[in-house]
Amino acid sequence: MAASLRARTEPATATPEERQRAYRRFDLIVAVLLFFLFMGLYHVITILTVGDWDFWDDWKDSRWWLSFTPVVEIAMPAAILYIFWARFRLPFAATFLTLSLVVAEWINRVANMHGWAYFPLNFIWPATLIPCGLALDTTLLLTDSLLLAGIFGGFLWGVLFYLANWPLIAPFLAPVNLNGALMSIADLQGFHYIRTGTPEYIRIINRGTLRTFGQDPVYLSVAFAGFMSVVVYMAFIGVGWVFVRSQFSWLKKI
Amino acid sequence: MATLLNTTKVSDATLRSEAATGPQWISAPFIAIGCGIVAFLMVAARLYQQQYAWSAGLDATSPEFQKYWMNLLFAQFAFEAVAAAGIWGYVWFSRPRDLSHVETHEEFRRFGVFVALIFVYVFAVFWAASFFGEEDASWHQTVVRDTSFTPSHIVLFYWAFPIYIILGITAYLYGRTRLPRFAARHSLPWLIGVAGPFMLLPVVAFNEWAHSFWILEERFAAPVHWWFVIFAWSGLGLGGLLLQACDYLHELTTGRAQTYEGTGGPDHDPALDFEREAS
Numbered sequence: 001m002a003a004s005l006r007a008r009t010e011p012a013t014a015t016p017e018e019r020q021r022a023y024r025r026f027d028l029i030v031a032v033l034l035f036f037l038f039m040g041l042y043h044v045i046t047i048l049t050v051g052d053w054d055f056w057d058d059w060k061d062s063r064w065w066l067s068f069t070p071v072v073e074i075a076m077p078a079a080i081l082y083i084f085w086a087r088f089r090l091p092f093a094a095t096f097l098t099l100s101l102v103v104a105e106w107i108n109r110v111a112n113m114h115g116w117a118y119f120p121l122n123f124i125w126p127a128t129l130i131p132c133g134l135a136l137d138t139t140l141l142l143t144d145s146l147l148l149a150g151i152f153g154g155f156l157w158g159v160l161f162y163l164a165n166w167p168l169i170a171p172f173l174a175p176v177n178l179n180g181a182l183m184s185i186a187d188l189q190g191f192h193y194i195r196t197g198t199p200e201y202i203r204i205i206n207r208g209t210l211r212t213f214g215q216d217p218v219y220l221s222v223a224f225a226g227f228m229s230v231v232v233y234m235a236f237i238g239v240g241w242v243f244v245r246s247q248f249s250w251l252k253k254i
Numbered sequence: 255m256a257t258l259l260n261t262t263k264v265s266d267a268t269l270r271s272e273a274a275t276g277p278q279w280i281s282a283p284f285i286a287i288g289c290g291i292v293a294f295l296m297v298a299a300r301l302y303q304q305q306y307a308w309s310a311g312l313d314a315t316s317p318e319f320q321k322y323w324m325n326l327l328f329a330q331f332a333f334e335a336v337a338a339a340g341i342w343g344y345v346w347f348s349r350p351r352d353l354s355h356v357e358t359h360e361e362f363r364r365f366g367v368f369v370a371l372i373f374v375y376v377f378a379v380f381w382a383a384s385f386f387g388e389e390d391a392s393w394h395q396t397v398v399r400d401t402s403f404t405p406s407h408i409v410l411f412y413w414a415f416p417i418y419i420i421l422g423i424t425a426y427l428y429g430r431t432r433l434p435r436f437a438a439r440h441s442l443p444w445l446i447g448v449a450g451p452f453m454l455l456p457v458v459a460f461n462e463w464a465h466s467f468w469i470l471e472e473r474f475a476a477p478v479h480w481w482f483v484i485f486a487w488s489g490l491g492l493g494g495l496l497l498q499a500c501d502y503l504h505e506l507t508t509g510r511a512q513t514y515e516g517t518g519g520p521d522h523d524p525a526l527d528f529e530r531e532a533s
Contacts, residue, residue: 005512005513005514005515006512006513006515007510007511007512007513008358008509008511008512008513009509009510010358010509011358011506011507011508011509012358012359012361012362012506012507012511013362013507019507019508022279022503022507023503023507025279025280026279026280026369026499026503029280029285029369029370029373030369030496032373033372033373033376036376036377036379036380037376037379037380037489037492039380039384040376040379040380040381040382040383040384040489041379041383041486041487041489041490043383043384043387043388044383044384044387044482044483044486045483045486045487047387047388047391047474047475048474048475048479048480048482048483048486049475049480049483050475051388051391051474051475052473052474052475053475055391055395055474076487076490079490080490080493083493087497104380104384104385105388107384107385108384108385108388108389108392111300111385111389112385112388112389112392113388113392115304116303116304116307116389116392116393117392117393117395117396119392195395195396196394196395196396196397196398196472197395197472197473197474199472200472200473204473239487239490240493243443243490243491243493243494244493244494244497245494246442246443246446246491246493246494247443247494247497247498247501249441249442249443249494250439250440250441250442251439251440251442251445252439252440253440
């Protein structure tokens with residue numbers, strides 16, 4: 001038997017001012033809640049998809065790191081951006097997410113990677129995506145279009161990643177000569193700190209072909225990341241749409 | 255100085271006004287205590303790791319490992335069983351039996367408790383997914399495992415995961431038993447937001463099964479870990495719940511709340527009115 005409905009006309013708040021206070025309180029609680037939620041979800045997805053490239057200096061190479069990281073990382077900002085923009089007209093989802101990610105990563109690098117596994121901080125610093133998020137959000141705000149934000153902001157997201165992280169990685173790309181072998185400071189750090197991932201590093205990263213200190217592969221990787229970020233953005237806008245539609249989904253029985 | 259005094263006067267007036275309109279909605283002390291307990295449990299586990307992981311957690315066949323780590327694992331299981339039974343039992347057996355005559359103010363208060371419970375749940379998810387998730391990488395990039403029950407796994411999979419699962423189901427049960435709208439039917443996004451992260455625990459079984467075959471320590475971003483990614487995405491179900499909560503809050507504060515009389519879900523769903531208005 002279905003339930004019948006009876007309307008209750010008395011509001012839970014007595015005055016408009018009290019109602020506004022309730023709304024503001026709800027907004028504040030939800031904002032903090034979302035920050036913790038994104039620190040958890042965005043971070044765990046990051047460590048399980050591009051984690052190794054973000055954990056270590058020597059993995060921050062001029063091909064995989066530059067291409068892989070922004071392309072994979074734009075998925076969740078795109079989905080959340082749709083929810084924030086389509087329902088709340090808030091143009092800061094990508095910035096909010098990237099900020100939460102960097103905060104979560106630094107907490108971990110200091111407390112666990114450095115504080116427990118004893119790696120030096122200048123070997124395990126996280127990359128930043130905050131400038132990419134700012135560019136994506138700003139494009140959305142200026143164009144008022146999810147499509148244009150995807151085309152221009154998505155491309156900027158991919159392209160800006162290397163530029164934003166260049167000041168961080170540059171000191172570790174300086175060449176050194178160790179017993180006749182030419183390598184970067186980052187390589188040298190990696191060989192001093194042998195990890196269970198070192199064989200994969202040698203297989204994937206430290207290959208002879210295109211193994212450079214920057215130069216041509218960087219431009220190719222950056223351009224590829226820009227184009228692919230646009231594609232992934234478009235796909236995951238759809239995921240955001242699905243989650244928004246779930247607002248209307250109720251199940252009478254399981 | 256004059257500005258400071260004026261500000262103080264305004265603040266006092268605001269405080270008096272809030273005091274006159276009743277207790278604070280969404281109790282900050284409730285959230286602080288809940289998150290404080292979660293933080294205490296997590297920090298205690300982290301300090302235990304700091305003390306005993308390197309000294310007694312490297313060889314699973316050693317007596318020290320049995321003493322400090324396997325006994326910790328069994329103690330965790332016992333704690334979690336008692337906590338789950340106690341909390342879920344309390345929420346279930348203390349439930350009001352008649353939701354058809356709930357007053358709007360009372361429903362509003364319960365909605366605040368519901369939001370606070372979700373906050374504590376999400377806070378626990380942060381510790382599990384982010385803090386201990388990456389900590390697991392730091393350990394397994396450094397130490398080759400000789401057991402599935404490593405010092406990082408014992409805390410991550412069998413402490414942090416069960417705690418957020420207990421809290422998530424608690425919040426779900428609370429909504430089902432106290433809030434008429436959520437008692438009449440299941441919220442699909444909220445169900446996804448609780449059941450999806452819960453599924454990370456079964457994925458642990460697959461993960462360890464696979465690790466026992468291939469010893470995939472080499473790369474943390476290995477495909478064997480990608481099942482975790484799929485279920486982590488389900489946490490976005492909370493986005494759909496947020497929209498439902500906004501709709502619910504608007505109804506409660508503007509005199510448009512509904513009472514559900516009878517059993518089962520209503521034929522007409524007021525939540526869908528919002529959909530029609532939006533489109």
